[in-house]
Amino acid sequence: MSALLTPDVCVVGGGSAGLVVAAGAAQLGLDVVLVERALMGGDCLNFGCVPSKALIAAAKAAQAQRDGAPFGIAPVEPAVDFGRVMDHVAEVIAAIAPNDSVERFEKLGVRVLKEQARFTGRRELAAGPHRIVSRRIVLATGSRPVAPPIAGLADVLYLTNETVFANRLLPPHLIVIGGGPIGLEMAQAHRRLGARVTVLEVATFLAKDDPELAAIVLARLADEGVALRDRIKIERVEPTASGVAVILDGGERLEGSHLLVAAGRAPVLDGLDLDAAGVAHTKRGITVDASLRTSNRNVWAIGDCNGLYAFTHMAGYEASLFIRSALFRAPGRLDSAIVPWATYTDPELAQVGLSEREARQRHGDAVKVLRWKLADNDRAQTERATAGMVKAITDRRGRILGAAIAAPQAGELIQPWCLAIAKRLKIAALASFLPPYPTLGEASKRAAGSYYTDTLFGPRTRRLVRLLARLPVF
Template sequence: MKGAARADLCVIGAGSGGLSVAAGAAQMGASVVLIEAGEMGGDCLNHGCVPSKALIAAAAHAQSLREGAAFGIGAVEPKVDFGAVAAHVAGVIAGIAPHDSQARFEGLGVRVIRARAAFVAPRVVRAGEAEITARRFVIATGSRPAVPPVPGLAAAGFLTNETVFGLRERPEHLLVLGGGAVGIELAQAYRRLGAKVSVIEADRALGREDPELAGVVLDRLRAEGVSIHEGVAVARVARRAGGIALDLADGRQVAGSHLLVAAGRAPNVEGLGLAEAGVRAGPRGIEVDGGLRTSNRRVFAIGDVAGQGQFTHLAGAQAGLVLRAALFGLPVRAAGLVVPRVLYTGPELAQVGLTEAEARALHGGRIEVIREPFAANDRARAEARTEGLVKLVLHRGRVVGAGIVGPEAGELIGLWTLAIGARLKLSRIAGMVMPYPTLSEISKRAAGVHFAPRIFGNRRVARLVRLVQRLP
């Protein structure tokens, strides 16, 4: 066949995980073929992490103009040029794109094929007019927005994360179907940029997160004017003059100008010829073992399509494991990864390890819960950002879960990710010397809470002190 090739490694999908594998393998001397039918950089660069955080940053600047009164600065309603905001988002994508580009990877020695890939045999993939035989394969095709089977939805038309960043005019009233991370982040961002926003969630908004921590975020959204309807499903969607109407299951109707569907994601497994490769897949994606191998031992799967979690940083970590396994034959254990997650709202919400409910289900009453409020942190008070707390969940004196809701939570969660992954003693955190005044002090103070009742007010400690003081 025209364009036939042989390679040590064939990577299907040029999103964050696939690019990491391809770049790492090529730079370590392996021959690599990278196949991508869509945009280089995948969902994260073009439709996910990058554009959403650029939009959120613009929205945060707008919100800061409304909140100057606490500092003696007159609050003003910002004048938002939404076209310029959209240009900022596009500019951020364009600035990062060269790092993920076809030209860069070809410069690394990777053969890049821009076509759809499908297995035609356990060791052969066809992409366009090329047929690639490889020693190992990595499937990193990611996921796409899931579209719920709501009557009238397709006919009415809707936005997803793949299309919403293409808007050049601000929605008058954005309806958000789904109260998970994507829906809540974008709901707050569009509200801060001046749109009216309503969120409809069939279950509990931010249902995956600790309810105590999620409540702080949801209260903030409501205070900023976001309407959140929880515990009610959408029965029907209809196009109305000038907009869209949602008929809710409880008889109410919510109408708006635009509808954003943020109701989860589905793995991209269709058309890959998995049966021909002997690769099993289920509703969550491609089935993998603890080393990220599929039912075909020559084929690995990473990232969203592997069904282990939908985070760019997880895909990157899995890429490193696959490189060890595929290039060096070393055993790897993906289950050992400690993976944090962050909701980039204002305030941010970050979580790693077990939530309180998960810890109680696993360990019963043998856990300790520590709470340290940002209101007790001097830097947070200086910046008038005191809402939220650090919440630690301990079992037998070790941290098994940490949640933070408050300013820069995504930056602060890294310490607790290390603590859980390395099984650090809490005394190591409590004994750190932190610069003053910083938000990071809150983690040290939270760790110290565990030891306070064991030291201060403890009769045995007091007797020991008195005894020592009698010594010459």
């Protein structure tokens, strides 16, 4: 006999978005049921952000041994124990996992069901032996990697972000299909750990980022020995005795030991029976309005499953919007203008707001582009990390439209710009703050200050200063 549960909030999916809703609602005193069919923590903890950054950290440590010459330290080729590297990755996941565990959420008062959820009505779900009826159902089922339609791909063993961290043997030659953030992060990390790496992209690398700054990142990868091939067409893939072969249009044959496919993601919607609840959806995700409500007024969709933004920080942000609008009945609408993202290559690449191209499409020539190169930053010079730039876009009144940074720790350096855009600050705010010296963060102040260069040092200001200089000293 099925057990009836009638929570105030039912959350489907125990990844980044779902856990924020479950924890928040429970701590606000509501009765919460969380249904998760697989791993708590979702993609970010188990297959995404956490393991990838752990691998990148190991690769950075290896690369540091090669890069000592400018500092008077003899460079050496690191002795990499790839299995131990993967142990490090697993240890990091294990250290963070308790924060997302069933035990923690049960202590918060959340009822956790390790089952597949399936709609049986507009407000009803079945989860194993349980029947759930709730006025507020939050779908947070995440996304998964998808394989592009390449002939022969189904006949070879290939890696995705869900399997690459289980590989304990350093690939002699890793071929990566996909030149976005995941593909390039994994390409550089594996190259630094000793693998030969080739990246194939049918369009352009880092297509969503500012091309001027993306070029800085791509140049670094090429300098480190990553073979980058864009605007290519893959004819087919076939297995070989030593791994895999990728045949390009025209007959060129590339052979590798391992193949990593990082060419896109799709929402996880299977098994939900969304139609039974009247929840509209497409292959891109669940259709939502600006408050993340679906076509069923009792159902919300947050995180990757709505197809809007596949970022962990956006999952948390969207979860907070649900809590604000659905639980506190306060206005809460998704603001696309404040969305930041970062690619954790070395140098990192981060952006918030509009790119230069997008700004010109919306505002025409009434935009101002501000730049400050890391070569003109003293801290960057001390660390011999001068390949990079801060770039900001404003309108004619000094309103910040967007910013992008290519630099070490760009994901950290972009944060003042995130705050400025979220709070609708003008460029004067970033031109007038006082950063400590010497820091990479000074480059943001310098870029912002360049907005005033023509006016401050122009002929009218010079005439005014000469006039004031004639006045008596007081």
